Amino acid sequence: MGLGKTFVGSEKLWELNTPFNLVICQKSKIQDWIDHFNEYYSDDYQVIRYSKQPIQTIPEDSILVVNYETAWRRPELLKLRNFTLMLDESSKIKNERSNQSKFILKLKPDNVILLSGTPTGGKYEELWSQLHLLGWNIKKKVFLNQYTIQEWDEIMGHFKIVGYQHTDRLIKKLHQHGAVFMKSNEVFDLPKQNEIYIKCKTTTDYKTFARDHYAIKNDKEIVGDTAATAKLYLRQFAGVWNKHKLDQVEDLISSTNDRLIIFYNFKAEYEELLKICQKLNKPVSTMNGSLKDMDNYENKSNSVSLIQYQAGAMGLNLQKANKIIYFTLTDKSELFEQSKKRIHRIGQDKPCFYYYLLTDGSVEWRMLEVLKMRKDYTDKLFEKENNL
Known part of the structure; x- marks a missing residue:
């Protein structure tokens, strides 16, 4: 790539x-x-x-x-x-x-x-x-x-x-x-890649759901009765439903005027990330299944580009930026590997930084470990590890 x-x-x-x-x-x-x-x-x-x-x-x-x-x-x-x-x-x-x-x-x-x-x-x-x-x-x-x-x-x-x-x-x-x-690295002398792991405090809701596969969120019952739904909800409790992670990503966005790329998975994540960017008066570009607008990425040096994995992990040339924030992780190895190369490619002349926001004690750490082995984090693997 x-x-x-x-x-x-x-x-x-x-x-x-x-x-x-x-x-x-x-x-x-x-x-x-x-x-x-x-x-x-x-x-x-x-x-x-x-x-x-x-x-x-x-x-x-x-x-x-x-x-x-x-x-x-x-x-x-x-x-x-x-x-x-x-x-x-x-x-x-x-x-x-x-x-x-x-x-x-x-x-x-x-x-x-x-x-x-x-x-x-x-x-x-x-x-x-x-x-x-x-x-x-x-x-x-x-x-x-x-x-x-x-x-x-x-x-x-x-x-x-x-x-x-x-x-x-x-x-x-x-x-x-x-x-x-x-x-x-065999063809070009591309800049160094640097990975930064940012621990986000866990929540009581996450611990409750991890233990019982049941919780109440926003007056709604959340039930993880299958491996797929349990994994999905744990990812959301560790991600968009974790106020500590939202605070951390806001701190990261506000700490720089450089272009930022943020990868996310779900619509609810996009909505929360967009609110944060608007609060900080950051110009936003978007690439997801329903909206494709990269004008601010192209024209504004302090822009934040919100990229959904399925829509933008493959094919985009984003080497105007040198910083990627992983708000949440994909469970697909191919999308993970492709996402990293959006900024680390021909034309990049700055060191690349990858910021992983990981909820402490959550499924996200195991997901990252599996992805780094170039494997998908499947429902079956989750089921085996959690004895469902």
Whole structure:
């Protein structure tokens, strides 16, 4: 991540020189790709934003740019021939059963370019659909048998993956099918990354719910009757329902006039963070499922950007800032790793600081430990650790 995949991918696409080209990316990255091709390849290609209306005739020497959610709803793309396909953040097709993955796997490109900072999210089984697209015609069952270690799960009634094997052979096969692996520190002298852990006092409500999986909050009964709901509510008691954490994030925001990026999970968190920023007269930018407005980030040096993990952990270039505050943690390793690279990438010339707000004695500490092992903090893992 942060190695300039846009430049590498576009140069490779230009070098392959097919009459037609199709770039599939996240919705938030469409304009970035269009601007990039128009700036550096305007003499070579006509760049077309392919979204609402089908195109009757596609001109040669063109690049179609479309987002994943729209692409699979355009069946006419299945007729496209003599083209190079480029997927930005190709881990988006790791679930081969999703509509967008099944559609992309049916395309008939001459060449395939896959770009990803986290192609597996720590799970090698998630490579299969990407490798299939690159031309490795190995059956999914054979792939799993060769490269994963599985055990029978008596409770769920199926095999589960508990580890990996023959990784050297897998890496060799990846290289044979065009995979190039690069790490930031092997390619660029990026600034140092610094992690700061800020303990937030716990609350009586958190302790009560952790013990009983039951509490009253704002005159409402909170019941954690399953692993999923118990984990969800513990995260909220440690996060947005913890006044000590809200005080800590207010202190952090008020302590600097530098640009700040704050990652959060839930709508209620956004609402509380927005109130704090408004109280402190901070210009706010927002990236979430319903609002995308990064103007203040671009134009105000003292802005605070409130970024929901699902909407902005992947794809954004935020290297104008060098400080990220994690108000709460995601439970997804891929989003966690991607979020850190929003500021630690080409163009960053300052040391990067990551502030983790962690409620004392809460589930957040274990979540961070698991995420640093590049694993998801799953409901099953939570259930095991809490003996639910």
